[in-house]
Amino acid sequence: MALPFPNDPYLTGYYRPFGAEMDAADLVVEGAIPEELNGTFYRNGPDPAHPPHPDNKYHVFDGDGMIYAIRLADGRAAMRNRYVKTRKYELEKAAGRRLFGVFGNPRFNDPSVNMMDYNTANTHIWPHAGRLYALMEGCPPVALDPATLDTLGSEHFDGTVTGPFTAHPKTDPATGAMHAFGYSAKGPGSTAIRYNIVDAQGRGTHTAFLDQPYASMMHDFALTDRHVVFPCLPVVIDLMRAMQGKPLAAWESDRASHFGIMAKGGDGTGVRWVESDPLFAFHIANSFDDGEDLVIDVAGSRRAPLMPAADGTPADPAASRFTLKRWRIRGNAVHEEQIDGMDLQFPRIDDRWQGRRYRKAFVNGTPRPSPGRVDGFDTIATIDTESGHRDAFNAGDGAYTGEPVFVPRPGSSAEGDGWLLALRWDSLKNESALLILDAQHVSDGPVATIHMPARIPGGFHCSWMPA
Numbered sequence: 001m002a003l004p005f006p007n008d009p010y011l012t013g014y015y016r017p018f019g020a021e022m023d024a025a026d027l028v029v030e031g032a033i034p035e036e037l038n039g040t041f042y043r044n045g046p047d048p049a050h051p052p053h054p055d056n057k058y059h060v061f062d063g064d065g066m067i068y069a070i071r072l073a074d075g076r077a078a079m080r081n082r083y084v085k086t087r088k089y090e091l092e093k094a095a096g097r098r099l100f101g102v103f104g105n106p107r108f109n110d111p112s113v114n115m116m117d118y119n120t121a122n123t124h125i126w127p128h129a130g131r132l133y134a135l136m137e138g139c140p141p142v143a144l145d146p147a148t149l150d151t152l153g154s155e156h157f158d159g160t161v162t163g164p165f166t167a168h169p170k171t172d173p174a175t176g177a178m179h180a181f182g183y184s185a186k187g188p189g190s191t192a193i194r195y196n197i198v199d200a201q202g203r204g205t206h207t208a209f210l211d212q213p214y215a216s217m218m219h220d221f222a223l224t225d226r227h228v229v230f231p232c233l234p235v236v237i238d239l240m241r242a243m244q245g246k247p248l249a250a251w252e253s254d255r256a257s258h259f260g261i262m263a264k265g266g267d268g269t270g271v272r273w274v275e276s277d278p279l280f281a282f283h284i285a286n287s288f289d290d291g292e293d294l295v296i297d298v299a300g301s302r303r304a305p306l307m308p309a310a311d312g313t314p315a316d317p318a319a320s321r322f323t324l325k326r327w328r329i330r331g332n333a334v335h336e337e338q339i340d341g342m343d344l345q346f347p348r349i350d351d352r353w354q355g356r357r358y359r360k361a362f363v364n365g366t367p368r369p370s371p372g373r374v375d376g377f378d379t380i381a382t383i384d385t386e387s388g389h390r391d392a393f394n395a396g397d398g399a400y401t402g403e404p405v406f407v408p409r410p411g412s413s414a415e416g417d418g419w420l421l422a423l424r425w426d427s428l429k430n431e432s433a434l435l436i437l438d439a440q441h442v443s444d445g446p447v448a449t450i451h452m453p454a455r456i457p458g459g460f461h462c463s464w465m466p467a
């Protein structure tokens, strides 16, 4: 007998768990799917299969990973969704209840799962070398079959990935190699970072270790033509604090931010750390070398949302709104400029411009933020990072938009010539759809709206894999 979920903003409304796996062929389409769009849009996000222990508060970063795959071919669309069948998921399915504490907190673990890996695989879905990986930063990637979404198991890339692996790897457009890292690489709360390169054929070819100044929860990193940059920002993991019943990860406002700059492909030595005020970002849009400067564009804030203070005080949503910012590292200083003032998240780019000087950032956000909202983003936009021009589509009252993914137009080599694909939930009609927008004419609205057979809950990151 499955148990009811508690009343929690991340377990109701947009985030109410769906709990079902479906297949649907030939979905209803308004407008026309461009004939050149052949491939699959993937979305990962949390869909907790069971409620946590009554004394253990749920967190939106904690639900079991559910993958949605929306296949486009010859102007038609089909969808499939599947849980990532992690060991955690399978053990809890067999038990018919949750066995792990939230984030694997051992205070709330069933004794049968103590010392086991805690993997929800719920954050990103990333294709590489013909395979598909469900990613959550605390564990190695979980490989999936791109066609069936069957779970194939943990991936260690020839033994080079020995622990946590970021949800935000980068593909170097010059070589096709994937660059990635893992923090807490020598145990939870350790300062060790492991840096990996996986070549275009999927072979693990490089491993290096370095240490960050303190054990930050490092969600993303930067890759340029010449450098990798590890941002150590003040969301700090502290096991001793967790043992006292306080937050495992907390915003420590008295810490500086540090940026570790290393040569691309470096061996972990010669890392130059640059210190700044406590800046924060979950997500980096792009980064590039600009002469001797290093430019990192982010959805940035001055305080991490969704992360309590060390004493457990919740984050003030007004103090932690994200806008599109440029962090310029010049010498030993970090200068911050605002590119766009809209409340936004999930910046993406034309991935062919990864690590290079670029102009197009694709975001979801809202021009009309409300305090205390639960991710009420209703707008998809292309932002010109040089002129600041914003080309935006507002999806209307009651709409919730997800991360946009850019798909280049086949045969075109111009930055941003292609489409943006993003999910929209219409809360007034309780309907979900995949929107396809022309990335150069976003304000014209969707060229196609693909209706889903059921509501798709709020989630995180998306990818496109061409057929």
Ligand SMILES: [Fe+2]
Pocket: 123, 167, 168, 219, 282, 283, 460, 461
């Ligand atoms: Fe992320």
